[in-house]
Amino acid sequence: MIVLGIDTSGYVNAVGLADGTRVLADVAFPAKTDSLEQIVDNIDSVLKSAGLSLEDIQGIGVGLGPGSWTGIKVGVTVGKMLAFSADKPVAGIPTLEALAYAARKKSLFIYAVINSGVGDTVYAARYHTSKNGVSQEGEYFTGSIKDLVPLINEPVLLVGGDIKRYRDIILKENPLIRNKVKALEALPSGAAVACLAAVRLARGMKDNPLSLTPLYLKESTAEVFINKYKVK
Amino acid sequence: MLILGIETSCDETSAALVADGTKILSSAIATQLDLLKKYGGVVPEVAARRHTELIGYVIKEALDKAGRTLDDIEAVAVTSRQGLISCLMVGVAAAKSISYAKNVPLIGLHHIEGHIFANILSHPEMPFPHVCLTVSGGHNMLVHVQEKCRYELLGTTLDDAAGEAFDKIAKFLGLGFPGGPVIDKLSKPGNPEAFSFPRPMIKNKSFDFSFSGLKTAVINMFKDKIARGEKLPLPDIAASFQEAVVDTLVAKTLRAVEMKDLKVVSVTGGVSANSRLRQVFTETCKRKGIKVFFPDLSLCTDNAAMIAAAGYARMMLGERSDLRLNVFPNAPLGG
Known part of the structure; x- marks a missing residue:
C-alpha cells in the first residue's frame, strides 16, 4: 500500500x-x-x-x-x-508519534518534544518503542520543559527540534540524570x-x-x- | 461552467455551486453565531479553528444540495485577499487541494469583489458603469465599478466600518451580537430625530468614511444620561444613531454618483440588509432619478456564491491562479 x-x-x-x-x-x-x-x-x-x-x-x-x-x-x-x-x-x-517512530530503533524509551512557540513551554509525549513501532505511555504533556524532569526515571532519548537546548535545561534542573538523557535533533x-x-x-x-x-x-x-x- | 466557490475570510464557513456565474445551484453557510455571542466578536484563532472543523462538511453540503459531486466541478474560486489571515488560509488550503486533486483551474479573489458580484448575481440586468457602496462589519468602501472586474476605489473607512459601529454600539448598549439586525429592529418604534448625533465627514470632500467619532458621541451621551439619572429611551438612541450612519452613507454615495455623472448605485455587504438604509436610499435615489440595487437578503452577508460569480467573471477574462496561491489579508481591491 x-x-x-x-x-x-x-x-x-x-x-x-x-x-x-x-x-x-x-x-x-x-x-x-x-x-x-x-x-x-x-x-x-x-x-x-x-x-x-x-x-x-x-x-x-x-x-x-x-x-x-x-x-x-x-x-x-x-x-x-x-x-x-x-x-x-x-x-x-x-x-509526536511520528517523531518517536522515526527514532524508534535508537532507544527503548523516547520523549518526543515540540516547541509550543511560547518560552520553554513544550508539547511532549513518552513512547515505548519496539522494532516495528511505538506505543504512547500516558497522556500528552503541555508545560514547561522543567516539569518533565521528575518524570524521567529510566534512560530516555529526547527527540525533536532544538532538542539539545531542552536537554541542557533538563540537566541543569537535575544533573544526576546526565547519563540517562540523550538527545536527537529531528524534524x-x-x-x-x-x-x-x-x-x-x-x-x-x-x-x-x-x-x-x-x-x-x-x-x-x-x-x-x-x-x-x-x-x- | 460549474464553479465551486469557497469563502472563509471572516467567521462564515461557506461553499456554493454556481453555474455560468449567474445561477446559484446551492449555497451552504455555517455561521459562528455561538462563538460570536460567547466572545462578543470574532476572535481570529477561534474562528480559524472552527473553519478547519467545518470546511469539509460545508463543501460536501453544497455538493449534496446541488445533487452534484466534485467530478462535476469545472473550477474552484476562493477568497484569498482581504480578511483574517488564519481564516483565509483554511479556505485557500481547501481550494487548492480540490483544484490539484481534480485537475481543475483555481482562482483566488478579493473579498470585496465578491460583495460587488453579490449584487450583480442578484440583478444580472444591473448596468455598468455604476458606483458601489460596500458596507459591513469589516469594510466600508465606495467603488467606481467601470465594468465587470474593473474598479476605481473612491473611498474607504479611516477607522471603523459602519457595521463595526453597529456592533460596538449594540455591545455597549447590551443588545447582543451581531449589532446590525438588533439595532435595525429596536429602531423601528424609535424617533430618529430624538438625538442629534454627528454625521461624520459628511461635508468632507473626500469619499472616505469615519465612524469611530459617532460611536464615541453615542457612548458619551449614554454615559451622560446615566450620570444624571435620566431615562434611557433605547429605541430613540438606536434610531438616532442608525439615522446618522444612514445619512452619511447615502450622502457620500450620492455625491460619488453625481461626481461620476452616473445614474446607478449598488449597495452591498451585511449592512445593505438594514431596512432603514434601503428605505432612505430608495427614496433619495427615486427623487434624483437614480436606480439603486440591493442584493437578495441571502447574499448580503458573507457567502461563497458571490465568490463563485466573481471567479467566473475573472476566468472569462482568462485569469487563473496557480497552486502556489497565497493569502493577503490587507490586499487592495485592485482590478
Missing part, C-alpha cells in the same frame, strides 16, 4: 511516501511562513520524483500536530480535502507519518476526512481567558 504522508506542523513542509512501512521518499521543504504557498507544489514534486501521481497512491497520512497552529490548520485542511477529493482513505497521525517526517498511516489503514483504522481536526493541545488565548473568567 503506497501512502502519501504530509506534516506542516513545524518549520518545514514534510512530505513523504511509503510502501507499507518501507520508505520511498522523505523530503523536508523549508517553509517558515509560506507553508500554505508551497505545500501542494511540494506534494506534487515528491509524487513526480517517485514517478507517481495522486491517483497512484492508496492512502494519505496527515500529521495532526501539535505544533504551529497555522501550520497544522494548513496541513490538516490539505490532507482532508485531498483525501475527500481524490477519494482516498486518510489517517491522522500525531506529530517532522512525512515518511514517518506515511508509515504510521499505512499501518493504521491496513488495519482498517481510517479517519473520516470531513471530521479530521488538528491536535492543538492548547486552547487559544481567548479560550483560556474566557474559561478563566467564567470560573470566577
Whole structure:
C-alpha cells in the first residue's frame, strides 16, 4: 500500500511516501511562513520524483500536530480535502508519534518534544518503542520543559527540534540524570507519518476526512481567558 | 461552467455551486453565531479553528444540495485577499487541494469583489458603469465599478466600518451580537430625530468614511444620561444613531454618483440588509432619478456564491491562479 504522508506542523513542509512501512521518499521543504504557498507544489514534486501521481497512491497520512497552529490548520485542511477529493482513505497521525517512530530503533524509551512557540513551554509525549513501532505511555504533556524532569526515571532519548537546548535545561534542573538523557535533533517526517498511516489503514483504522481536526493541545488565548473568567 | 466557490475570510464557513456565474445551484453557510455571542466578536484563532472543523462538511453540503459531486466541478474560486489571515488560509488550503486533486483551474479573489458580484448575481440586468457602496462589519468602501472586474476605489473607512459601529454600539448598549439586525429592529418604534448625533465627514470632500467619532458621541451621551439619572429611551438612541450612519452613507454615495455623472448605485455587504438604509436610499435615489440595487437578503452577508460569480467573471477574462496561491489579508481591491 503506497501512502502519501504530509506534516506542516513545524518549520518545514514534510512530505513523504511509503510502501507499507518501507520508505520511498522523505523530503523536508523549508517553509517558515509560506507553508500554505508551497505545500501542494511540494506534494506534487515528491509524487513526480517517485514517478507517481495522486491517483497512484492508496492512502494519505496527515500529521495532526501539535505544533504551529497555522501550520497544522494548513496541513490538516490539505490532507482532508485531498483525501475527500481524490477519494482516498486518510489517517491522522500525531506529530509526536511520528517523531518517536522515526527514532524508534535508537532507544527503548523516547520523549518526543515540540516547541509550543511560547518560552520553554513544550508539547511532549513518552513512547515505548519496539522494532516495528511505538506505543504512547500516558497522556500528552503541555508545560514547561522543567516539569518533565521528575518524570524521567529510566534512560530516555529526547527527540525533536532544538532538542539539545531542552536537554541542557533538563540537566541543569537535575544533573544526576546526565547519563540517562540523550538527545536527537529531528524534524517532522512525512515518511514517518506515511508509515504510521499505512499501518493504521491496513488495519482498517481510517479517519473520516470531513471530521479530521488538528491536535492543538492548547486552547487559544481567548479560550483560556474566557474559561478563566467564567470560573470566577 | 460549474464553479465551486469557497469563502472563509471572516467567521462564515461557506461553499456554493454556481453555474455560468449567474445561477446559484446551492449555497451552504455555517455561521459562528455561538462563538460570536460567547466572545462578543470574532476572535481570529477561534474562528480559524472552527473553519478547519467545518470546511469539509460545508463543501460536501453544497455538493449534496446541488445533487452534484466534485467530478462535476469545472473550477474552484476562493477568497484569498482581504480578511483574517488564519481564516483565509483554511479556505485557500481547501481550494487548492480540490483544484490539484481534480485537475481543475483555481482562482483566488478579493473579498470585496465578491460583495460587488453579490449584487450583480442578484440583478444580472444591473448596468455598468455604476458606483458601489460596500458596507459591513469589516469594510466600508465606495467603488467606481467601470465594468465587470474593473474598479476605481473612491473611498474607504479611516477607522471603523459602519457595521463595526453597529456592533460596538449594540455591545455597549447590551443588545447582543451581531449589532446590525438588533439595532435595525429596536429602531423601528424609535424617533430618529430624538438625538442629534454627528454625521461624520459628511461635508468632507473626500469619499472616505469615519465612524469611530459617532460611536464615541453615542457612548458619551449614554454615559451622560446615566450620570444624571435620566431615562434611557433605547429605541430613540438606536434610531438616532442608525439615522446618522444612514445619512452619511447615502450622502457620500450620492455625491460619488453625481461626481461620476452616473445614474446607478449598488449597495452591498451585511449592512445593505438594514431596512432603514434601503428605505432612505430608495427614496433619495427615486427623487434624483437614480436606480439603486440591493442584493437578495441571502447574499448580503458573507457567502461563497458571490465568490463563485466573481471567479467566473475573472476566468472569462482568462485569469487563473496557480497552486502556489497565497493569502493577503490587507490586499487592495485592485482590478
